[in-house]
Amino acid sequence: MRTLLRIGTRASLLAVTQSTWVKTQIEQAHPGTRVELVKITTKGDRILDVPLAKVGGKGLFVKEIEDALLAGEVDLAVHSMKDVPTELPEGLHIGVIPVRETPYDAFLSKTCTTLADLPQGATIGTSSLRRKSQLMALRPDLDIVDLRGNIDTRLRKLDEGVYDAIILAGAGLRRLHLEHRITALLEPTQMLPAISQGALGIELRQDDTELADGLRFLHHGETAVAVEAERAFLLRLEGGCQVPIAAHATLDSGSVTLTGLIASVDGRQILKEATTGPAEQAARLGAQLAQTLLDRGGKAILDAVYCSASTSPHSPLSA
Incomplete structure (x- = not known):
């Protein structure tokens, strides 16, 4: 060295x-x-x-x-x-x-202990279309507002009451020794994480x-296999990190289980499916699961997202 x-x-x-x-x-x-x-x-x-x-x-x-x-x-x-x-x-x-930190999203609130506890019309901050679409499917009554800036800025806005709650990656908070700020980690059944999150x-x-x-x-071999499966799913969908898609892989006794999701931005369409296979076939599993969701209607959902993005003056698709 x-x-x-x-x-x-x-x-x-x-x-x-x-x-x-x-x-x-x-x-x-x-x-x-x-x-x-x-x-x-x-x-x-x-x-x-x-x-x-x-x-x-x-x-x-x-x-x-x-x-x-x-x-x-x-x-x-x-x-x-x-x-x-x-x-x-x-x-x-x-x-x-x-080795991977927690892949889960974290729910943070000064007043409520769970997402379900938020009152109707409560304001929740997130910068992610993936989170926004899943939040809208779970709680269409919430007011979901864009949230940018570093972690300190986002936490300050929560503390100042700008938001009733915010969603951040649990891994970042834990790496910064801010796990005490996490009100609850959102299980993948509630909100599927970003691809390779953590x-x-x-x-x-x-x-x-x-x-x-x-x-x-x-x-770390197990983390690498999980990431390989999730990124193969992403590659087949030709998506970026700011598209409402998600995937989460886990390993157990040489098998990998991958759950994938494609959603409309408004949360009205959620396609979600899981598959299991040998760890050495992680990439193939990811690509196959992506194709399954595309065939089930995911292609039309993503086409609509990309079409919407192409009309934005800030989007490279419109250049």
Whole structure:
């Protein structure tokens, strides 16, 4: 292992916390190696006044970091896997996937203990079309409002009473040691998580085999299989992180169970199905489940979502 490694990371508190964890793991495993964080501002970090779904989801939080990786300005990148497009730039790969944090969404409220407890017409904040569509299916009476900004900003708005409740990823709160703010974790039967939510990915140059070997100790096989199944589902749907689709995979005794969902933005159409098969066929299972949902009406739902997005002046589809 070389004596100096540079990690490319977003500058947000959560991204830096995640990258610092990787830095610590590397330095403990390789005492002769010093690791530096290189903070990089991405397009998704710069655009804070427009819902992400109207900007275009693919690569919003990774492109500039990948450019730095390809240019040799950093040696590796640490990403939240839910932000990583299914197709990577030539010359790069996700070489290591560490153990996953909770994939579940977290319900936060100062006044209610569960989503069902919210009074009719209560205001709930989320920046995700996936969450919005499932919330509307569960509680069409709620007032669902866009919520952007870093975690501190979102928590402050909740504390100030701007929202009666908000939905955030449980993994981010736990990594920041803010689990005490979680009122309840939403089970997948209530709200299916984002694809790869809670999982980290370490992106490397494909020709840097020495570094890949040196980081192999961080790789978690079960998490990698689950992520492979979920991302194969995403790839077949050709979706980004800001489309109302979801998937969650679990492993048990060498088998992977994958549940997938396609929803309309208004929550009136929810297609959801599960499949189980050998872990070594995770990618095939993901693709097959996606095709099943497409055939059941998912293609028409997604076509409507993309058509709507193409009419937005902020969408790259309209360029």
